[in-house]
Amino acid sequence: xxxxxxxxxxxxxxxxxxxxxxxxxxxxxxxxxxxxxxxxxxxxxxxxxxxxxxxxxxxxxxxxxxxxxxxxxxxxxxxxxxxxxxxxxxxxxxxxxxx
Amino acid sequence: xxxxxxxxxxxxxxxxxxxxxxxxxxxxxxxxxxxxxxxxxxxxxxxxxxxxxxxxxxxxxxxxxxxxxxxxxxxxxxxxxxxxxxxxxxxxxxxxxxxxxxxxxxxxxxxxxxxxxxxxxxxxxxxxxxxxxxxxxxxxxxxxxxxxxxxxxxxxxxxxxxxxxxxxxxxxxxxxxxxxxxxxxxxxxxxxxxxxxxxxxxxxxxxxxxxxxxxxxxxxxxxxxxxxxxxxxxxxxx
Numbered sequence: 001x002x003x004x005x006x007x008x009x010x011x012x013x014x015x016x017x018x019x020x021x022x023x024x025x026x027x028x029x030x031x032x033x034x035x036x037x038x039x040x041x042x043x044x045x046x047x048x049x050x051x052x053x054x055x056x057x058x059x060x061x062x063x064x065x066x067x068x069x070x071x072x073x074x075x076x077x078x079x080x081x082x083x084x085x086x087x088x089x090x091x092x093x094x095x096x097x098x099x
Numbered sequence: 100x101x102x103x104x105x106x107x108x109x110x111x112x113x114x115x116x117x118x119x120x121x122x123x124x125x126x127x128x129x130x131x132x133x134x135x136x137x138x139x140x141x142x143x144x145x146x147x148x149x150x151x152x153x154x155x156x157x158x159x160x161x162x163x164x165x166x167x168x169x170x171x172x173x174x175x176x177x178x179x180x181x182x183x184x185x186x187x188x189x190x191x192x193x194x195x196x197x198x199x200x201x202x203x204x205x206x207x208x209x210x211x212x213x214x215x216x217x218x219x220x221x222x223x224x225x226x227x228x229x230x231x232x233x234x235x236x237x238x239x240x241x242x243x244x245x246x247x248x249x250x251x252x253x254x255x256x257x258x259x260x261x262x263x264x265x266x267x268x269x270x271x272x273x274x275x276x277x278x279x280x281x282x283x284x285x286x287x288x289x290x291x292x293x294x295x296x297x298x299x300x301x302x303x304x305x306x307x308x309x310x311x312x313x314x315x316x317x318x319x320x321x322x323x324x325x326x327x328x329x330x331x332x333x334x335x336x337x
Contacts, residue, residue, distance in 0.1 A: 010161075011198075012159075012161065012198060012199040014159065014199075014201075015159045015161055015199045018158075018159050055161065055162075056161035056162050056196075056197070056198050056199050056225070056226055057161075057198050057199065057226055058226070059226075061225070079162075079225070080161075080162070081142070081161075081162045081163050081221055081222075082160060082161065082162070082163050082196075082219070083159045083160040083161035083162070083163070083196060083199060084158075084159055085158075085159075085160055085163070086127040086128035086143070087127070087142065087143070087163075087219075089128070089131070090126045090127075090131055090136060093131065094133075094136070
């Protein structure tokens with residue numbers, strides 16, 4: 001089964017690494033960290049992500065959201081809450097089911 | 100016409116990690132129920148029991164309002180903002196995780212379990228500066244009325260958070276009835292019974308039952324017997 005590629009964007013590196021580790025523990029998901037909007041757009045151009053999680057610390061969430069949708073208009077983009085907590089899996093499952 | 104959703108105590112998710120037993124009113128970690136994700140801005144209501152000397156090691160959070168209400172025993176709190184504190188029954192702790200925090204919570208008493216409610220609300224602002232607070236609740240002589248313990252306002256009773264939410268504790272004698280008025284149009288109220296038995300809109304609730312009520316301006320609470328409960332008013336849209 002193909003891996004589900006998930007882009008996680010946020011500025012708090014230790015928290016992003018926690019989220020990455022939790023996502024990658026789930027066998028069929030693979031996380032890519034972007035620590036800035038610029039990196040997020042670069043990675044989104046190169047990889048066919050199934051989901052983007054907008055994590056903490058991004059100053060221009062809405063602008064990034066719009067730019068990502070210009071790259072791929074049907075890309076699911078959701079705001080992440082909790083910081084790699086017990087909410088992460090529900091958040092991803094819901095997002096993947098919804099879109 | 101008021102809408103309601105009932106969560107009986109025995110239908111909650113249960114996680115038993117040995118050192119932690121957690122009863123979860125909404126989907127959390129390994130408990131996933133698509134019909135129980137949240138009640139408006141209320142996302143987590145965990146009824147936790149931590150074995151003596153054990154606890155939650157350092158872990159991160161962001162963009163979440165996290166409220167802890169100890170019911171028995173005490174927890175030692177440490178966080179990445181430099182706060183070191185002990186919280187115990189009769190107190191309330193709040194963290195606005197905002198751009199990100201790390202914290203740990205340990206039961207510092209090796210001989211006694213710590214019981215507490217862990218409550219998470221979606222914030223009304225993302226990426227705020229993280230903050231921590233705890234206060235002693237002075238409600239020892241206030242029976243048969245709603246005691247506010249949380250609000251959106253820094254100068255109001257109780258702790259404050261980044262959400263248009265109001266929490267009240269009630270400790271009612273048998274047959275006492277009171278009407279709760281919703282602060283903000285569009286808000287709903289989730290009532291969680293700590294002890295005893297109460298009745299709301301004709302629905303009888305036992306200990307650890309939860310009832311969500313929305314599309315109403317007020318709620319009648321009647322104690323069937325001596326009862327304690329927590330009322331959490333939260334935005335249904337946020």
